[in-house]
Each structure stands twice: as structure tokens, then as C-alpha cells.
Amino acid sequence: MDLSYTPEEEDFRARLREWLAKALPTLPARPSPDDWPARRAYDAGWQRMLYDAGYAGLHWPVDAGGRGATPTQHLIFLEETEKAGAPYVGANFVGLLHAGPTIAAEGTPQQRARWLPPVLRGDEVWCQGFSEPDAGSDLASLRTRAWRDGDAYVVSGSKIWTSHAEVADWCELLVRTDPSAPKHRGITWLAMPMDAPGITVRPLRTLAGSAEFAEVFLDEVRVPVANRVGAENDGWRVTMVTLSFERGTAFVGEVVACRRVLGELARQARRNGRWDDPVLRRRLGRLNAEFRALWRLTQWNVSEAEAGGGVPGVGGSVFKLRYSHARQELYDTAAEVLGADSLDLDRTWVLDRLSSLSYTIAAGTSQIQRNIVAERILGLPKGR
Amino acid sequence: MRFQLTEDQRALRDGVRQLLARRFDADALRVAVASPGPDRALWRELGAAGLFALRLPEAEGGVGLGLPEAVLAFEETGRALLPGPLIATHLAAGTVPGADTGEAVVTAVDGSLVEWLTQADVVRGDASGAVPLRSVDPLTPLHRVGPDTPGAAVAAPDPVAVLLTAAEQLGTATRVCELAVGHARTREQFGQPIGAFQAVKHLCADMLVRAETARAAVYAAAVTADPADVAAARLLADEAAVRGARDCLQVHGGMGFTWEAEVHLHLKRAWVRAQRGGGVTESEESLAVDLVG
Ligand SMILES: Cc1cc2nc3c(=O)[nH]c(=O)nc-3n(C[C@H](O)[C@H](O)[C@H](O)COP(=O)(O)OP(=O)(O)OC[C@H]3O[C@@H](n4cnc5c(N)ncnc54)[C@H](O)[C@@H]3O)c2cc1C
Numbered sequence A: 001m002d003l004s005y006t007p008e009e010e011d012f013r014a015r016l017r018e019w020l021a022k023a024l025p026t027l028p029a030r031p032s033p034d035d036w037p038a039r040r041a042y043d044a045g046w047q048r049m050l051y052d053a054g055y056a057g058l059h060w061p062v063d064a065g066g067r068g069a070t071p072t073q074h075l076i077f078l079e080e081t082e083k084a085g086a087p088y089v090g091a092n093f094v095g096l097l098h099a100g101p102t103i104a105a106e107g108t109p110q111q112r113a114r115w116l117p118p119v120l121r122g123d124e125v126w127c128q129g130f131s132e133p134d135a136g137s138d139l140a141s142l143r144t145r146a147w148r149d150g151d152a153y154v155v156s157g158s159k160i161w162t163s164h165a166e167v168a169d170w171c172e173l174l175v176r177t178d179p180s181a182p183k184h185r186g187i188t189w190l191a192m193p194m195d196a197p198g199i200t201v202r203p204l205r206t207l208a209g210s211a212e213f214a215e216v217f218l219d220e221v222r223v224p225v226a227n228r229v230g231a232e233n234d235g236w237r238v239t240m241v242t243l244s245f246e247r248g249t250a251f252v253g254e255v256v257a258c259r260r261v262l263g264e265l266a267r268q269a270r271r272n273g274r275w276d277d278p279v280l281r282r283r284l285g286r287l288n289a290e291f292r293a294l295w296r297l298t299q300w301n302v303s304e305a306e307a308g309g310g311v312p313g314v315g316g317s318v319f320k321l322r323y324s325h326a327r328q329e330l331y332d333t334a335a336e337v338l339g340a341d342s343l344d345l346d347r348t349w350v351l352d353r354l355s356s357l358s359y360t361i362a363a364g365t366s367q368i369q370r371n372i373v374a375e376r377i378l379g380l381p382k383g384r
Numbered sequence B: 001m002r003f004q005l006t007e008d009q010r011a012l013r014d015g016v017r018q019l020l021a022r023r024f025d026a027d028a029l030r031v032a033v034a035s036p037g038p039d040r041a042l043w044r045e046l047g048a049a050g051l052f053a054l055r056l057p058e059a060e061g062g063v064g065l066g067l068p069e070a071v072l073a074f075e076e077t078g079r080a081l082l083p084g085p086l087i088a089t090h091l092a093a094g095t096v097p098g099a100d101t102g103e104a105v106v107t108a109v110d111g112s113l114v115e116w117l118t119q120a121d122v123v124r125g126d127a128s129g130a131v132p133l134r135s136v137d138p139l140t141p142l143h144r145v146g147p148d149t150p151g152a153a154v155a156a157p158d159p160v161a162v163l164l165t166a167a168e169q170l171g172t173a174t175r176v177c178e179l180a181v182g183h184a185r186t187r188e189q190f191g192q193p194i195g196a197f198q199a200v201k202h203l204c205a206d207m208l209v210r211a212e213t214a215r216a217a218v219y220a221a222a223v224t225a226d227p228a229d230v231a232a233a234r235l236l237a238d239e240a241a242v243r244g245a246r247d248c249l250q251v252h253g254g255m256g257f258t259w260e261a262e263v264h265l266h267l268k269r270a271w272v273r274a275q276r277g278g279g280v281t282e283s284e285e286s287l288a289v290d291l292v293g
Helices: A007-026 A036-053 A071-083 A090-106 A109-121 A235-246 A252-272 A278-308 A315-343 A350-356 A366-377 B007-023 B026-034 B040-049 B067-079 B086-092 B159-186 B198-224 B227-251 B253-257 B263-274 B279-292
Strands: A126-129 A145-149 A152-163 A170-176 A187-193 A199-204 A213-224 B106-110 B113-115 B122-124 B131-133 B142-144
Touching: A007 A036, A007 A071, A036 A090, A036 A109, A071 A252, A071 A278, A090 A109, A090 A126, A090 A170, A090 A187, A090 A235, A126 A152, A145 A170, A152 A170, A152 A187, A152 A199, A170 A235, A187 A213, A187 A235, A252 A278, A252 A315, A252 B279, A278 A315, A278 B198, A278 B227, A278 B279, A315 A350, A315 A366, A315 B198, A366 B198, B007 B040, B007 B067, B067 B086, B067 B159, B067 B198, B086 B106, B086 B122, B086 B159, B159 B198, B159 B227, B159 B263, B198 B227, B227 B253, B227 B263, B227 B279, B253 B263
Parallel strands: A126 A170, B106 B122
Antiparallel strands: A145 A152, A152 A213, A170 A187, A199 A213, B106 B113, B113 B142, B131 B142
16 A cells, blocks of 8 residues: 655646646636537647647557656546646547557557548547447447448448537547347447438537537448448447546546545535525535545556556546445535525536436446446356 | 564464454354353453553563554454453453453443443443333343433543454454455356356445555554544454445345354454444544644
């Protein structure tokens, strides 16, 4: 049990802080959440700044254009950027955290050279076309078809809940290439250019009012065979690499942010008198305990990743279950502090409360996470 | 940063677990329920193994280890349901003669309660006018001291005592999860193990999530010894132990409601420990103040 950082790590932190203090004031004003092209430009600009300073793809392997940083350095990076109020990855999320790492792990040298540098520079945006209307939690039952026609796959079907589809250049797409094989065995992973003929993107409004995700209809879209990552029909395994990345370090910055919000909430309660309610105070105190623990759990997961040197594993499910619930509890408590103002969309925390509702659904629902914990960690039998 | 246990820490934990498995098995537990100890011979053996003198400097005849090691040891005593005022005796090592070797059994007044008052050789704190109560936990005799006025000022709890109690709760949380999973794998109904039913599966998953989150908080508090980290650790560990024991009882069905099964002993002990150190309210309030401090 050692929670201290090495001198090299502290040095890394100090240099990062120094750079952030200089770099952040040069950022343009944040765009409106509804202006997607402006949001994309803003996120790309930030990524370019990271790239120029040598911080892009920090945790990616060196031979993939990354910095090959240790998980602990990555943790420090995410912690410090959040504390300094730097932008979130935003539209570069899928490229940096899902598609990129998948290509780095499974792609050919040509594929890496084609797709990874633009992600690191912030030049190209990716989206994730996995979920379908009839394939959500049961992702492996997806039905979007692809068949070979010369040097291309011809793809037809539809995807849903595709975040950032409107502004993406590429889509990491899961398609069914062998309908007769067992469901996990007939899936293939393709990189689909979003400007290909036959693609229709229809934005979907979330309950928070903005169009964060979309339906994507595919009508005989031609995707070169050269855009296939991994072998034909091996896409499920390739996908699992991606999903375990998603469940690993994806929430570090958010835990830091939640702790900051919690402090702001307590101070707001002091100002508006709600602090005098012992029930509310105790709820705030419990949340303090909760997020302290979640930070420690994050450090633990990072330590495990560092020791194992590999992809974060099922331990991420334990974290995600607890964290998604805690985040919702945080913003429900915010509503209690706000009182009537919690119904005013122009107040801080009200939109955050709405978006927190997605946390127990996206990236594997809480029920699915419990199945994973019970079956893969505790070894309980699968149900019939 | 290396959150994992070191080789030495792992060896210490395994050593305590083996000692307790040998000296305090299921039969010994049953005997203890019928006639609560503490078992003086076992107490001296624990003293010889260094449980009480664990954090005492080597120059004073102790083992010279730190809080993380103490937390690991008390996680094991909690897991094994070992009875007696173990933490009070551990805290008295170096101050009360004989506490370090296990010759003296030491208890302490904690708020309005004293555990093991009549059995202990030494009582720390003012236990005058103590009256016995019929303890809900058959393995923890209790006395009440002073008037029980909720909110009355009590001495600030010793953070080390609070943390070691959290370690015991963590041991319980882990153990009840194992018991529930073990039962869920073997007990069959409707032609399949009950652990294949999702309702049961999800109870078990939540037990593990609570226990592992508490573990991160307890171990981190052992390293930092920061009062707010300690308060956080106790809240998470209390929750993991009490709710875990409740869910374990549920998974055991009618068997869980019997005196015979060990499940109720875990729940009752978790309840006793949750009252220590000013109780949950105190910790929640201090953590609220920490946010604005
Ligand atoms: C904000 C947001 C962004 C998203 N972004 C993307 C994206 O970019 N790309 C993408 O591909 N997808 C994306 N998704 C989709 C997301 O992955 C799915 O919503 C999720 O996997 C759940 O699938 P579903 O919506 O079809 O719900 P369903 O699978 O229909 O689930 C409905 C309910 O049934 C429960 N349930 C289902 N199966 C089981 C079971 N076996 N045991 C117990 N309960 C079960 C679920 O827990 C849930 O409560 C996004 C979702 C959200 C909310």
C-alpha cells in the first residue's frame, strides 16, 4: 500500500501544471452546446494544443504515435487537466478512447499510419456505430448486414444512439458478415467513412434537449475491405478490446470534477440557508465519503493496470456501477440544495442532473454490469 | 503509487488468517456463543503473534509496524468474528502493562457503551455506574454508562480506533459476500442453483461492489491517517458490513433466520461496531464540515 508518487511523476505533474497555466488562457470562448460545428472546432483546437505540447495520446503505445506513458502518468494528466479547468475530450472521445486504441492494438501498420495521426492531431473525429434498434445490451445480436463485392463490403442496416455522428469523419462500425454463424462469431469491425454515399444521419434529441446522438441509416454503403480491422468474423473479440478501454480510465477526470462540484454545492447550501438542515448536511457528508472512496478506487484500478501492464479488466465494472449511481445521487442532492431553482434549466447543475441519468445506461447498463460482476468476478452460474 | 499489498503485508494477512482458522474455527465459534470468553489462552497466543504490540516500536518490545498492517490484521479478526475487546487492548499496548503480550484484557468506554466490562482486567475511561444490558450480539457483552442522551457531548473518537473498527467491518463485508456466493452456488431451487437467478445474482454483485469500494477507502485511510479519510472509510465499511450481512441473510432464506447459521452473528456484530466512535451521524457531520472547511 503506497499512495505516493515518484519524483519523476511529481516532475511530470509540475511541468504539466506549468504548461496548463500558460496554455489555457489562450483558448477561445466555449461554444454553445447546440452549435455542433463550433464544438467540433473547439475540441479539435484543444487536441491540437495537446499534440503540439507532446501530450496527445499520452497513454497510447509509442509505436502508435503515443507517448507510452504509464497508467499513473495518465492518471496525473487527467487529474491535473480537470483541476485546471481544461476542456474535456468532447468530440474526440471515440477516436482517442475507443477506435484509436483498438486500431493501435489490432490494426495493420498501414491502418495505424492512416488513422492514428489524425486522431492525435485532432484532425479527424470518430463515432461509434455499435448499438442498433434491436441490439442494445445484447449487442452481439446486431443485424446490420455486410457482404463482399470485390474489394468492398456493401453495408445495409441501421445504427442508433450514435454519439457525435453529425460531425464525425469516421465510424467504428460493427456489421454481421456471417448470419449463419453463432451470434458472436459472425461480426466484423469496419472503419466507415461518414461521407460515403448511402449514409443518412438523423439527429435524436436527448432528454436534456440537445442532439448529442443520432440514428444512422445505411443503404448499400460501400466500405473498402482494406478498412477492416482484424479478421473477418473476428469483430467481437476486436470489440471487446475497445469496450474494456471504455470501462477503464474513462472516468478519472469526472471523479475529480464531481469532488469539485460537491464542494461548490456545500458552499451554496451555506449561502442559501439549507445547510441548517441536518438531513441535507449528512447527505453531503456521505457524498464526500463516496467520492473520496471512488478516487481511491480509481487509484487502485490504475495501480492494477500498471502492475498488469495490460488492458483494464472487469474491475472497471465495480467502479462503473458505484460511480454512475454516485453521480446521480450528487445531482439529486444538488436539486435539494437548489430547491425551486432545480426546475430552472438556466441554473447550474440542472442540465448536469439531466445528463447524469444516462450514466446507468450508456456503456453497459447497471444491470448488465451486475451480471458481469456476478458471473465473471464471483463465478455465479449463467441463468437460463 | 502501488495500492496493492506488499509481499510482507500479504504474508502478515495470510499469517493472521491461518492462525485464526486454526485457533478459532466454526466449532470454537459455537463454543464462544454458548459461553463468551474471551479465551485467555487464545488471547495470549494473539499477544505472542504480535496482534496487540503490532504498532508498538521495536525499542519498546513491539513489532514496529504501521497502520496499514494493523488494518490488515483487524480485517482478519473481523472476518473471523473473533470476540473480545481486541481494538481497545491493541490501543492500550505500551500504556497498560500486559496489554501488549495479551496478559491483560483491556476495554474502553466508547460513548455510552462499554464492551466486555466484567471480563476485562482494565477499563479505560469512566465506567462508574455502568449497568449491563442484554446485548443483541451474543458475542459482545455490553454495559451502558451515563444517561443515554442523544447528542450529548462525548469525547472525540480516536481516529485509529475508528479506522480499526472499519477494518473489522471490511472483514465482515468480505466474508458475508463469500458466504452468500457459496450458498448461491450450491443451493438449488426450480432445478437450478439459486445463484443463476438474476435477483440473487444482483444482490451478490452489489455486496462485492460495496465491499471493494470500502476496501479502497479503508486501505487509503490507513496510509494517509487523515481524519476525513478515516471518517469516509468508516461510513463505507459500516454500510458494506451491515447491508452485506442483511443481503447474505436474504440469500440464505429460512436458514439465514436461524440461530444455527453463522449469518446472524455477522449482522449483529456489524451493528455493534456501527455504534462505536460516535456512530455514523458523527462521521457524516464531520465530512460535511470538511467540504466547507
Ligand atoms: C448518452 C448515450 C450515449 C450513447 N452513445 C452510444 C454510441 O456512441 N454508440 C453506440 O453504439 N451506442 C451508444 N449508446 C447506446 C448504449 O450503449 C445502449 O443504450 C445500452 O447498451 C443499452 O441498450 P438499449 O438502450 O438497447 O437498452 P436495452 O438493452 O433494451 O435495455 C433496456 C433495459 O433492460 C435491461 N436489460 C437488458 N438486458 C438485460 C439482462 N440481460 N439482464 C437484466 N436486465 C437487462 C437494461 O438494463 C435496461 O434497464 C449510448 C447511450 C446513451 C444513453
